[in-house]
Each structure stands twice: as structure tokens, then as C-alpha cells.
Amino acid sequence: MSLFVREVRGVVNSEISNEFASNLGTMVGNFLSKGNAVVIGRDTNQASQMIKRTVTAGLMAAGVEVIDFGVAPIPSINYSAGIYNATVVITVTTSHIHPDEISIKIFSSHKIPMAQEHAEKVRWEDIGSLSYVHDYRAKYRDAVVENVDAKLIRNHASKVVLDCANASAVPFTPEILAKVGCETLLFGSHGPKSIDERFADPGPKSLSMISNLVKTVGADLGIAIDNDGDRVIFLDEKGNALRDQTTLGIFAKDALNENPGSTVVSSVVASRALDDVVSACGGELIKTPVDLVLTGSVEYNTVFGGDEPGLYVFPKFHPCFDAIFASIKMLEIICKKNKALSEIAEEIPEYQRTGFSVKCPHEKKEDVLEYLKVSLVDEGTLNSTDGVRVDWKDSYVLIRPSRFEPLIRVYIESRSSEKLQKLGNKIKKIVETI
Known part of the structure; x- marks a missing residue:
């Protein structure tokens, strides 16, 4: 079994418009093909209600069966997907960080490509169905x-x-x-x-x-x-x-x-x-x-x-x-x-932590990470799984690019507040040099 989660986030009625959301729904539906089921739900916000409806319309336009949970928490929607034999779960919620942004999360057992130039719609007689459920709560x-x-x-x-x-x-x-x-x-x-x-x-x-x-x-x-x-x-x-x-x-x-x-x-x-x-x-x-x-x-x-x-x-x-x-x-x-x-x-060990962000254009992020990797290669244990992380016995430094914003995020942690400050000063100097 595999699980893939894709998040699409942007400003409502700008980056995430009704046209965009409908097209996104149709692209997901194209991957699933006619007759498959998708469950969808949202949080309490008005923007989420609007975008969920247009995603639903896009799914139906691809011939997909849509099962609408209405307003429901993400975990209850995910848990109940198997009950309705759904192969994909879609949730629409307001961003935790920016109230003008919407987040569309797509959970699936297969990686759904999002690079199609044109979303294909089915003939009128093959439009997907829409049903509402309420028994999932119990x-x-x-x-x-x-x-x-x-x-x-x-x-x-x-x-x-x-x-x-x-x-x-x-x-x-x-x-x-x-x-x-x-x-x-x-x-x-x-x-x-x-x-x-x-x-x-x-x-x-x-x-x-x-x-x-x-x-x-x-x-x-x-x-x-x-x-x-x-x-x-x-x-x-x-x-x-x-x-x-x-x-x-x-x-x-x-x-x-x-x-x-x-x-x-x-x-x-x-x-x-x-x-x-x-x-x-x-x-x-x-x-x-x-x-x-x-x-x-x-x-x-x-x-x-x-x-x-x-x-x-x-x-x-x-x-x-x-x-x-x-x-x-x-x-x-x-x-x-x-x-x-x-x-x-x-009973859980305590570490001191600090962090900061540095503005960085998306196109420059890889160059910055490569520079940091070279600068820190002779330090502790290097991990480049996501950004650049260097571990010592009692501390670590992580520098990673933000997924959605033009920022580089820096996390520094140590058992000692003195070492925390020392590491912070060192990383700030490297970042300033870049």
C-alpha cells in the first residue's frame, strides 16, 4: 500500500479561482477514469465552500462519482473513505498561516500527475454523480x-x-x-x-x-x-x-x-x-x-x-x-x-531551539543549498533529505527552502543555550555571505 499527498495552495479568487479549482477537479477525474469515487469535504469557511463546489463540478465533468461530506474534519473524511470505496480524498480548508489563502489537499494511493495541458470532459450522458452522506460521523x-x-x-x-x-x-x-x-x-x-x-x-x-x-x-x-x-x-x-x-x-x-x-x-x-x-x-x-x-x-x-x-x-x-x-x-x-x-x-529530553527565515527567490534556492552543503560538509553528520541538516551529538542545524514562500528557513537546536547562540551566529554569517 502507498499513500501520496499533494497540496495546492494559493490566494482565493486569484491564484485559486473557480476556473482553476474546476480544472483541477477534472484533471484528478481524468486520472481516475469514469466510474471511480472521490470523497470530498471542507472546513467551515465560506471560501472553502465555494472552492469545494467548483472542485466537485470539475470531478463530475470527468465522469467521477463524488461523495460529499460537507463540513467535516480532515481525519474523519480520510477514515471514512474506505467505507465508500473511494480511491481519492480531497479536502478544502483555509490556510493556517494566511486567511486569504485556500489549501486543497489530495490524498491518493497512486501519484496523480498534474501536468496535463487540457482536462478532458466526458459527454453529457456520462457526467458523474453527486451524493451526500451523514452516517460517517457515528x-x-x-x-x-x-x-x-x-x-x-x-x-x-x-x-x-x-x-x-x-x-x-x-x-x-x-x-x-x-x-x-x-x-x-x-x-x-x-x-x-x-x-x-x-x-x-x-x-x-x-x-x-x-x-x-x-x-x-x-x-x-x-x-x-x-x-x-x-x-x-x-x-x-x-x-x-x-x-x-x-x-x-x-x-x-x-x-x-x-x-x-x-x-x-x-x-x-x-x-x-x-x-x-x-x-x-x-x-x-x-x-x-x-x-x-x-x-x-x-x-x-x-x-x-x-x-x-x-x-x-x-x-x-x-x-x-x-x-x-x-x-x-x-x-x-x-x-x-x-x-x-x-x-x-x-521524562522527555529538552532541547533549546531557535529559528529564523531569510528571503530568497524560488529560482535561487537550490544554489543557496549547494553553497551551504559545501560550507558545512566537514562539520557533523550531513543529511540532505530535505534541505541541509547537520547533526552533532547534542545539537543540529537545518536549512531548508519553504515550499510555498520565497524564503529559506533556518532551525537551530542544542542542549546548551551557549552553543545555540554560537551556532546561530555562525549560520547567520554564512547566510549573510550568500
Whole structure:
């Protein structure tokens, strides 16, 4: 089995117009051929609604059967695709970074070429069908509960503060938490009421409010899920937000304790804390390019995969970043260990990290990376899987091009704050020279 994920992102009504979206749908349909099924869904934003409809029209124009999930989190759409024998999943959501941008994600078991000059439309009598489904919600909810130790969680009777960013995870997550016996205080879960709320996402303001609520009500866990249900941030019982490297370590450690000697996958951005955890548990860690963690989780038959920021995949459940399942899994770990989350977090090594971006035209990125590779070749262990990463025993430097913006991103990490500053100054000088 293989998994390919392609993301198309751009400004709504400019780079991603209705004409573009329709043509994209028809190109996907051309690859599938008449009679195959595609499931499609979106987040709560108006722009997503418009673009999803035009992608759907393009698919139907290619003779494809379209199964419309309406407003639904990305993981629930992906999980349910097999129920409807769909070979492709398409999700349409607003960008986490820029509210004027739309993101179209295409999940498929085969790599779909996007280089056709002309999208071929079928004759009028062969236009594809469109159907709407609603029963996937209960099926996904029940599947999540069945894939954790629900009895253990119920016996613990955890208290949770939950923020769903007023978005597509709102109907799902509270229901699932109720099924596993949690007392849940909902925040940001009433649905969007204004243009600002439609673009809500876990940020400093909402995390501060969740933190205060966690401490006020004495909750065991704070959960902040993004607008399309694939990213999550956790807060411990003291109201402190866990770092991505800490959460990755907690999930990896639990997965390897349950499956000794297994494989974990993350991207080249992953903290050395994950290397330490996987090594201590006797597992194997594979680092992929940033956009290939999901593909790697399937290809390498892993027990867990994750990436920053807040993306976690549990392949035995399904190969998709799933904030909802990750939330229930974190509860299971807290109950299994019978410890506070802050204590569990202390078991994961901590590294200091900094980062910055440098403007760089797309056409110059390869030249910059080659220069950096030559400059750093005699340093530590070189990894050119995605950009240029150099590892030492207690630190690393990663320089990689942004996929969508004219930027070079720099990540620097070290156990020592002094070494962090030293490495930062060194890399800045090299970049300035370039």
C-alpha cells in the first residue's frame, strides 16, 4: 500500500479561482477514469465552500462519482473513505498561516500527475454523480473509541478543557470525550459567528484563555484543535502548553513500549529529543522530507509518525494526521501511567531551539543549498533529505527552502543555550555571505 499527498495552495479568487479549482477537479477525474469515487469535504469557511463546489463540478465533468461530506474534519473524511470505496480524498480548508489563502489537499494511493495541458470532459450522458452522506460521523466516533482503552479512560474520569477553534471538529470531539467518560468544558466550540472567528486557530490568545480555564477548573488536560482537525496543542494540568518535541516524544515512547523494536517516522525538522527517545526505546527513527511524513508512515510500516507543528499520525488506526484521535490517545497515556501530564512530559529530553527565515527567490534556492552543503560538509553528520541538516551529538542545524514562500528557513537546536547562540551566529554569517 502507498499513500501520496499533494497540496495546492494559493490566494482565493486569484491564484485559486473557480476556473482553476474546476480544472483541477477534472484533471484528478481524468486520472481516475469514469466510474471511480472521490470523497470530498471542507472546513467551515465560506471560501472553502465555494472552492469545494467548483472542485466537485470539475470531478463530475470527468465522469467521477463524488461523495460529499460537507463540513467535516480532515481525519474523519480520510477514515471514512474506505467505507465508500473511494480511491481519492480531497479536502478544502483555509490556510493556517494566511486567511486569504485556500489549501486543497489530495490524498491518493497512486501519484496523480498534474501536468496535463487540457482536462478532458466526458459527454453529457456520462457526467458523474453527486451524493451526500451523514452516517460517517457515528462510524468515525465509534472507531476512535474502539481503538483506545475506553474503559481505562472512563475509570479515570478525566476533566478536560477543549477548544475546537469554532470549526469542523466541534460536533465530533465533545461527543467522543463524552463516550469515554470525560467531563468536558468547551471553549471555542459554538461555531463561527463572525469573520474573525471563522479564521480562528490555536494561538497565544486562545492558549492563554485555555490555560486559565485548566487551572481554574482543575482539569487534567487542555486540548486546542485547529480549524480542520489535523493539528493539536496540549496543555498540562498546570496550564503549560507542551512543546511539539515533547508531545512527539510522549507519543513515540508509548508506541514503542507497546511495540518494541518498531519504527517511528518524523520529518527532518524533528528535535533530537525524538532521536533520544526512540534510541532509548530500542526503536528506529526515519526522517523524511517535511511533506512526506504521511507517505513514510505507510511506506515504512510505522507505529507512529509526527511532525511540527502539532501533527500526529497513528497508522494502525488510519494514515492521516488526526488531532481528534491524538487527543483521546493522550488521555489514554495519562490514565495508563496514572501520572499528571506535567510529570510525563518531564521524562522527555529538552532541547533549546531557535529559528529564523531569510528571503530568497524560488529560482535561487537550490544554489543557496549547494553553497551551504559545501560550507558545512566537514562539520557533523550531513543529511540532505530535505534541505541541509547537520547533526552533532547534542545539537543540529537545518536549512531548508519553504515550499510555498520565497524564503529559506533556518532551525537551530542544542542542549546548551551557549552553543545555540554560537551556532546561530555562525549560520547567520554564512547566510549573510550568500
